[in-house]
Amino acid sequence: MIMGWRGLMGFEYGIVQAPLGPDISGPELVAAVANAGAIGFLRAPDWESPEYLRDLIRKTRSLTDKPFGVGIVLAFPHEQNLKVVLDEKVALLQLYWGDVSPELVEEAHQAGTRVVPQVGSVEGAKRAIDAGVDAIIVQGHEAGGHVIGQDSLTTLVPRVVDLVGDQEIPVIAAGGIVDGRGYVAALALGARGVCLGTRFLATEESHAHPLYKTKLIEYKDTEYTDIFGRARWPGAPQRVLKTPFFSDWRSLPPSENELGQPIIGRSTINGVEKEIRRLAGTVPNDTTTGDIESMAMYAGQGVGLIKEILPAGEVVRRLVQEAQQVVKDKFGEM
Known part of the structure; x- marks a missing residue:
């Protein structure tokens, strides 16, 4: 059996809940995702608010004993927020809309935090690799919210996978993926996992209106x-x-x-x-x-593939079950 949906960065499943802004992915959503075996991301405020962010991190920890991450948009003031993430030794740091420096990666690594930037181009991926990041989220033009690139997921992911080569930097596909079919398609493109935003937006735990x-x-x-x-x-x-x-x-x-x-x-x-x-x-x-x-x-x-509001844990479970079923139905036991 193909087991590509397991083992991403030490997590049970290769499923990532995107950091939904400005505060849609709060502690309840992130903890529910983490408790289901996937990777959840809080979203840091778009302004310096270190103590508020510290409270968000600690509230999340009160709801789960599993690791999780924090997403920071580099286009906004973030130095104090970043310091809190590293002080709290959060497992993962997701960065977006700006280049990640080798110095920032080294600082995060010293705190025991792994760095996962989101990029929208091959050039962005190359800069991230050169900076020494731990994984890369590749965002296709199909994604919701703020979209940094123009390439589709089906063309961009394989190019980044080829660029990574045999380096141990998992590529995570993001953009338009909401079910097990999209999950398997991303694996076929060479990704090691998938990052979903809209599907987790439409969950009981998200803070969306x-x-x-x-x-x-x-x-x-x-x-x-x-x-x-x-x-x-x-x-x-x-x-x-x-x-x-x-x-x-x-x-x-x-x-x-x-x-x-x-x-x-x-x-x-x-x-x-x-x-x-x-x-x-x-x-x-x-x-x-x-x-x-x-x-x-x-x-x-x-x-258009989202038909109902679900608990976040159920979203994770269905993604895994659907992906396994697709592999079984289309390819047989492998």
Whole structure:
């Protein structure tokens, strides 16, 4: 039997729950994923908030005795947050939207933390390998949320796998994967594991607003755009659900952004009260009030395969069972 879904970086399964921002993947989701044998990631705040992040890490540890990780977006202030991750000796550090330096990798290794950047190109993967990282998440253009590259998963993963060669750096595929068929397909491309965002967004434990979760079931199509959050995070396009609001605003002129737009809601994000303006890139979490349907709703191209909201542990179990069944049905015992 092919056992490619086991043993990724010492974890039971090669399944990764992406760090869902800004605070959608909280301790409850991450602990549920970890307890199911997969790899869960908290998402660090997009501003320096070291004590809040420390509390998130410790709350997660109160819910699981399994290892987990923290994701940090390098495009935002992060030095103090990074220090907390290393002080707390968190098992894994996921980094995104910025190059990882050899010095940062060495600092993490001294703390016993393994470094797993997410990249969207062969060039990004080469820089990560040269920096000495422990694994690489390869994000295809199919992914939801902020998408850093233009290549599809089916072309990008094999190229990065070939680039890694015989080095012990597992490649993890991300983008549009929601079920066991996608899991097996990623393994066939040479990946050692899969990273899922939208599928874990649509779980009972995620902090996404209930209406957002409902829309993930209701809508089947996504679009790659840049209309959300242009002022806050310029040059960071995203893949979103094609909601009626998005369809009305998708042709926003390049000169316009969320500044000066009306306030359409409020939210508590990582412990901070925030106003949400129309066209802001902030997705609605479970504290958000206001015009939820007019807010950004990130989702990957695989969203049309999601039929129900499930417990996170059940998502992990089904992924493994489905993958095993696909291998058995299509290839027989191997």
